[in-house]
Amino acid sequence: MNRTLTAGLVAELRAMIIDGTVAPGEKLPSESELIARHGVSRTVVREAIARLQAEGLVQSRRGAGSFALVPPAPDAAGTRPVRTLEDRVALLEFRLGLEPQAAALAALRRSPAQLAAIGGALAGFAASAANPAAAMRHDFEFHQAVAQASGNAYYAEGLARLGPTMIAMPRARLGEGSPAYREDFFAQSVHEHAGIHDAIADADPEGAASAMRAHLAASRRRLGANPGR
Template sequence: MTRSRPAELHSDLRRRIVDGRIAPGEKLPSESALIETWGLGRSAVREVLARLQAEGLVHTRRGAGSFALTPPPEPTASLPAVRTLEDRLALLEYRIALESESAALAAARISGPELAVLADAVVLCEASAGNPAEAVGHDFAFHRGIAAATGNAFLLDAVDKLGAVMIAMPRARLETAAGSGAGAEHRAVLDALRDGDPAGAAAAMRTHLTASRRRLRREAGHTPR
């Protein structure tokens, strides 16, 4: 079966990043160049870049373009499938345990450039309300960036194994204005990281993921716990 042009573009860029032909930190071709080369519309190109970002392969900075990241490791062990509401709630419980401690470690170890990447991800996530593909990509980039800032390869590997599937995106969240809801929660985590406050970062992350769990249950018609 013939693949679509967007699928071919995604496969081409992904292969070049994983193979190192586009090196970590190197800028990808511009949206305009990709549109001209591949004969695609701007929205199709942006969807491809958002998918690559969700896979942890690129980081997009507004006004600067998209840059290749070090490819995340391939999974070495299978993970339980996430299919039902109960699966996703269980996943959030796991994330609370994993990411609260990651946030505490990151607060003690994070560098200036890593903080800048996280700040960009927060802004872009808020700006992507109404575009699920972009929002998921930026949200995952934020959480993966925190794991990377711990300097602990095992914590980063755990997040990479989960991938963007770990991000819950209830419809109500996409309709939330920037600066409130999940956006405000992300900023609280970022503020604690910027202040070098491990206890505050852990508490802010726990608050964020507990609220995510509550929003997910509410949208599914369950009484929040």
């Protein structure tokens, strides 16, 4: 009986994440809400959340709740799923070998419209500190805009292929840690993105590559950082 109830709850929550009812970075209903809404036991709820975690659709943090992750893109057949912390670290290592060169080329080749797109994504990101889902969306838009400004379709298509799932979701972005820690984390991330934008605007390829490399290296460190309490 529990197995059937768990499967039903998993299917409903999975559908909510995939269709965007619960956006990436948003918190799922609490255990108590799911119990009351679906008439199931706490065991069923916890089993359902554990299954969604195994599928890479949910990340849970003690004391903070469970949050939706970016679902796989419908056309992502054949791409490697990003589920574990090790997967996310490996993806950042891959991006470190890719995006600094894209940023360098963007500094040399970007058009005024492409620079405006990078700036617009940066502004959206900077304004979304209180909205993890919006922050993730604008973060991806920023990196995609840089790749498009490189003038090399392989960079743009490569990032589009990875999709929003390439954006790491550190614990601070999921509401863990003290308010001061979360504010410092976000301010630092905005500062790093601004450095990339400014170097591209200044037509400084070495500076753009260096700023992108520093940002991705910092993202890798933050992924495993222990938030201050």
